[in-house]
Amino acid sequence: MHNHGDGTRRKQRFQERLEVLRESTLHQRVKQHLPTGRWTRRHWIHASLFTTIGVMVATIVPGFSNAIQPQSAVDGRATLALSLPSLSQAQLEGVAGDSWQIVRVKPGQTLGAIFEELDIPAATMHVLLEDKEAKASLTRLKPGTELAFDLPVSGELRTLRYDRDPQHRIELSVEGDKVTERVIERETTTRTVVLSGKVGRSLNRSARKAGLTAANINSLTDDIFKYDIDFNSDLAPDDRFSVVVEQTWREGELISTSPVQAATFTVDGKLHSGFRFARPGGKPEYFTAAGRPLKKSFIRMPIPYARLSSKFGARRHPVLGSMRMHKGVDYAAGTGTPIMAAGDARVQFAGWQNGYGRVVILDHGRGHTTLYGHMSRLGKIKVGQRIAQGTVIGYVGSTGMATGPHLHYEFRVNGVHRNPLSVTMPPPEPLSGAQLASYRTYTANALARIRTVENIIYADVAPAVPTTEDKPATQVAAAPAKPAKSKAKKG
Structure with a gap:
């Protein structure tokens, strides 16, 4: 002083x-x-x-003189007293709903950590979690989830608010040990839209700008067109894409986008198309306009990041030293590299088998089987289980007669070994009968939407030429061209 x-x-x-x-x-x-x-x-x-x-x-x-402030003898910092705004009468009296604090859950953050950060007693949290529905929602918080806390001046939690789903908001009011739940209906609107754009300098950047989500972009590159388009070398800036999705809106905010319902990709003037459709009792798949599955029956190389180290045919055995028929191909890879199922199948065998070491044999139907040998360990599969193409069935190792870590892969047709690198893979089963008729009606509507939008946006561009697989039995007439103004049209 x-x-x-x-x-x-x-x-x-x-x-x-x-x-x-x-x-x-x-x-x-x-x-x-x-x-x-x-x-x-x-x-x-x-x-x-x-x-x-x-x-x-x-x-x-x-x-200048006011800028020269006396220094504190304690830490050398200047101090200045400021008057704070007075609290409103509603806040002083503790009127409900006047003191909301919004929190967005961070990665790895728990409900307990949020309560501690807001100085809310743990006992209050336990009272809330006695409600089974609230416990199911609040103990599995995802990053970005919004929670709202009504905290008056006294610091005691009055109400906790969260969204149970896009249509319902839950408010839990706390009074001592009593919790009262209020369900608020929130109106949502779902619209079918066509999002279109050109590749430009970056497909990912252009697609996000057009309104596609990361999951939508992955569907284009990994599910729909990966067998027909090399996204590393085939694309040019003027190549274009159009995608049909469903968008759900709530109070003017886009809250979700559906998986890709239909898509076209024009590369070097050629039109490629894919449509999402589910066979009766089956999962949704993507088909060409003609009704053939876009997903091939078999993956040629059921292991990522591997080098072909031994081909199919006669060779000197690396362990026995004698000339023997090599009935498959070998892929050299590090121990622990995941091995995928080459196609949809039923697990026929999983275990140890002589020189193959740990091995998995898959039955793909119609007399086609594949074998995967020398695994270090098996995946989470069991005999008789049906698995989808791409499922991890095991990991690279060097069990059995092997000189180093690699995958031994065999392809058999009715018990006869074939070269996996050259065998003609059986085509997937196309749609037929009533399924095909229903599918054609669906694709006609989707194509009409896409062509209407593209005729507006790309009025000065020559129409794309469909590939053989993209020519449906019934062609859809394109809408008359209009001046280009927008990049998305709501259907």
Whole structure:
């Protein structure tokens, strides 16, 4: 306190000296230049100049002196008392709904951590979690989930609010050990839209700009067109895409986008198309306009990031040293590299088998089987289980007769070994009968939407030429071209 008082007095004395100096300077300058008789033009100029200087000194000096603040003897920092705005009467009286605090869940953050951060007692959280539905929602929080807390001045939680699903908001009001639940209906609107754009410098950037989600983009590159388009080398800036999705909106905010319902990709003037459709009792798949599955029956290489180390045919066995028929192909890869099922199948065998070491045999139907040998360990599969193409069935190893970690892969047709690299893979089963008729009606509507939008956006571009697989039995007439104005049209 003593140091603070000394600093205040020094500041006052400094201001007084500056004021005296300013007044003295002004009086002396003006006195020296006062005329004894009638003022000339020079006298008026000098008087104006001194007046301007006086105003500037009067303005700058106080600000400069105020900038020199007394230093605290404790940490060398200046302190300044500020008056805080007074609380509203509603906040002072604790009116419900006046003190909402919004929290977005961070990655790895738990409900307990959020309560601790807001200084809400753990006992209050346990009271809320006694509600089974609330416990199911609040104990599995995803990053980005929004929680709202009504916290009055007293600091006691009044209400917790969260969204159970896009259509329902839950408010849990707390009064002691009693929790009251209120369900609020929230109106949503779902619209079918066509999102279109050109590849430009980056397909990912252009697709996101058009409105596609990361999952939609992955569907284009990994599910629909990966067998027909090499996205690393085939694309040009003027190649274009159009995608049909369903968007769900709530109170003017886009809250979700469906999987891709239909898509076209024009590459070098050729049109590729894919449509999402589910066979009766089956999962949704993507088909060409002609009704053939886009997913091939078999993957040629059921292992990522591998090098072909041994081909199919006669060779000298690396362990036995004798000439023997190599009934498959070998892919060299590091131990632990995942191995995928080459096609949809039923697990026929999974375990140890002589020189194959740990091995899995898959039955794909119609007499086709595949074998995967020398695994370090098996995947989460069991005999008799039906699995989808791409399912991880095991991991690369060197069990059995092997000189190093690799995958031994065999392809058999009715028990006869075939070269996996050259065998003609059986085509997937196309749609037929009533399924095909229903599918054609669906694709006709989807194509009509896409072509209407593309004729508006790309009016000056020549129409794409469908590939053989993209020519449906019934062609859809394109809408007349209109001037290009927008990049998305709502259906």
